[in-house]
Amino acid sequence: MSASPPLVEVRDLTKIFNVSAPWLNRVVERKPKQFVHAVDGVGFSIERGKTLALVGESGCGKSTVARLLVGLYAPTAGQVLFDGMDIAATLRGPQAAVLRRRMQMIFQDPYASLNPRWTVRDIVAEPLVEHALIRDAAGLSSRVAELLNAVGLAGADMPKFPHQFSGGQRQRISIARALATQPEFLVCDEPTSALDVSVQAQVLNIMKDLQRRQGLTYLFISHNLAVVRHVSDDVGVMYLGRLVERADKATLFSQPRHPYTRMLLDAIPDIGMSGRARTPVQGEVPNPLNPPTGCSFHPRCPHANARCKAERPALLEIQGVKIACHAIEEGRLQPQPRSALRQEPLAAEQL
Ligand SMILES: Nc1ncnc2c1ncn2[C@@H]1O[C@H](COP(=O)(O)OP(=O)(O)OP(=O)(O)O)[C@@H](O)[C@H]1O
Ligand code: SF4
Numbered sequence: 001m002s003a004s005p006p007l008v009e010v011r012d013l014t015k016i017f018n019v020s021a022p023w024l025n026r027v028v029e030r031k032p033k034q035f036v037h038a039v040d041g042v043g044f045s046i047e048r049g050k051t052l053a054l055v056g057e058s059g060c061g062k063s064t065v066a067r068l069l070v071g072l073y074a075p076t077a078g079q080v081l082f083d084g085m086d087i088a089a090t091l092r093g094p095q096a097a098v099l100r101r102r103m104q105m106i107f108q109d110p111y112a113s114l115n116p117r118w119t120v121r122d123i124v125a126e127p128l129v130e131h132a133l134i135r136d137a138a139g140l141s142s143r144v145a146e147l148l149n150a151v152g153l154a155g156a157d158m159p160k161f162p163h164q165f166s167g168g169q170r171q172r173i174s175i176a177r178a179l180a181t182q183p184e185f186l187v188c189d190e191p192t193s194a195l196d197v198s199v200q201a202q203v204l205n206i207m208k209d210l211q212r213r214q215g216l217t218y219l220f221i222s223h224n225l226a227v228v229r230h231v232s233d234d235v236g237v238m239y240l241g242r243l244v245e246r247a248d249k250a251t252l253f254s255q256p257r258h259p260y261t262r263m264l265l266d267a268i269p270d271i272g273m274s275g276r277a278r279t280p281v282q283g284e285v286p287n288p289l290n291p292p293t294g295c296s297f298h299p300r301c302p303h304a305n306a307r308c309k310a311e312r313p314a315l316l317e318i319q320g321v322k323i324a325c326h327a328i329e330e331g332r333l334q335p336q337p338r339s340a341l342r343q344e345p346l347a348a349e350q351l
């Protein structure tokens with residue numbers, strides 16, 4: 001147990017989107033209202049200075065969790081506590097600006113998230129101006145130069161525009177901008193997945209280095225397990241809006257328990273076993289408008305039985321790992337150690 005409380009604590013977080021057709025269409029076509037349970041009772045915490053990675057296939061609710069964490073969405077139910085403060089309540093009160101300074105978000109697409117008509121200096125300086133942290137022009141320029149240096153760019157880049165940079169460099173500009181207010185917590189939603197494979201590792205290494213030097217805490221979202229393995233301390237696996245497994249990185253990769261986690265790991269290419277075919281992820285994610293009953297993974301699960309179809313498994317702590325699976329709870333399914341070869345660290349070129 002760690003002595004200090006976690007920086008971020010998420011309790012029973014739920015976000016339901018109303019995706020119904022307009023009222024008149026529903027009346028004419030006799031259609032009911034429709035709701036997507038994008039995030040459905042998710043709970044986890046993140047220790048200071050650590051990285052929790054969230055993984056899962058497209059549509060499982062990762063970005064919705066990210067947006068809930070920084071207050072871009074209000075939860076339908078549940079709570080996000082940041083340093084003990086309820087963020088939804090704090091963002092409505094007098095401490096809103098202080099809280100916004102302490103957490104920042106980095107988005108997937110560095111092309112879309114930087115204003116093309118602004119210089120790099122103005123882009124990186126904007127949060128400093130908005131929060132009135134530095135008021136004089138010379139002070140702003142020297143702080144922007146410092147931030148650019150921290151991400152491996154130069155002060156001489158300040159008068160340039162985003163289109164003069166490569167994708168990896170643009171993402172570094174986004175990181176410099178996110179760091180401007182000296183946040184403690186960064187929510188990174190697929191920060192490298194729009195980048196070429198060769199520059200992904202560079203950007204990830206800069207992020208890890210900044211974390212070490214500045215004690216940053218990260219929520220890192222990715223559907224790429226090789227990336228997750230490179231950056232995380234702990235991993236949460238999501239399926240259709242729910243957390244199905246939560247473990248420290250070493251345990252998750254060496255002894256995956258949940259059948260869905262096993263399926264995802266079996267799809268990672270084997271290192272040093274080039275002759276061996278990997279097992280592609282089986283089946284498809286069900287329609288979130290009409291999720292399966294019981295365990296929502298049951299239509300794809302080789303271990304499903306009648307209980308799985310009827311009863312939703314709770315996230316329970318079993319041998320130090322949090323896991324939502326009847327078969328594991330009942331002892332029908334044992335942890336499956338992966339072979340030594342499969343545990344080799346992934347090389348940068350495999351990211
Ligand atoms: N603003 C919204 N309005 C309605 N439905 C939404 C909204 N945002 C997300 N959803 C739905 O919620 C579910 C979760 O979406 P989300 O974007 O959080 O998934 P994701 O895990 O980030 O997926 P991806 O890997 O594709 O980015 C999806 O079914 C999506 O269609
Ligand atoms: S609860 Fe049942 S269906 Fe769900 S993952 Fe476990 S064994 Fe498979």
Ligand SMILES: [Mg+2]
Binds near residue numbers: 063064
């Ligand atoms: Mg997403």
